[in-house]
Amino acid sequence: MLILALALALRVFPSSGFVPLTENLLGNIRSLILPAVTLAVGLAAVLVRVTRSAMIEVLQRDFVRFLHAKGLRERLVIYKHALRNASIPIITVVGLQFGYLLGGAVIVEEVFSLPGVGRLIVSATLERNYPVVQASVLVVAFMFIMVNLATDVLYAVLNPRIREG
16 A cells, blocks of 8 residues: 555655665665555554553552652653653563564565565575575574564663562
């Protein structure tokens, strides 16, 4: 639908293809906007819902009422104290969504004719080049494991009680 609306009807963005960064900076950005929006829209909706519910839960806790009674500004209470406490479920969802992002990138790269690991996997599968498919899947799996490790480390940074346990 984005290709039909923004690329074919309005001619705002190119419908497919890739312009390398070294050739044209503006062309590179224009060729990556539609694929990025395609990947981000669905995942952003889930992230916004989780962030909203986590913030509602944290803002109803006693320590937030105490901070308000102490006279701290609303912005300070929300951004410094409440958001930090609500960030654990948010980070969990972001870590899990990274897997969906990798899987979606395979399809998006093929639809928008972008060079990348996803397109390599599709072309190697069609050519029955199994060593390339195995190596590509291994690289994608390694990236997913590294993101999960970074998620766990970020838990410990944000919540000192996790470090002690």
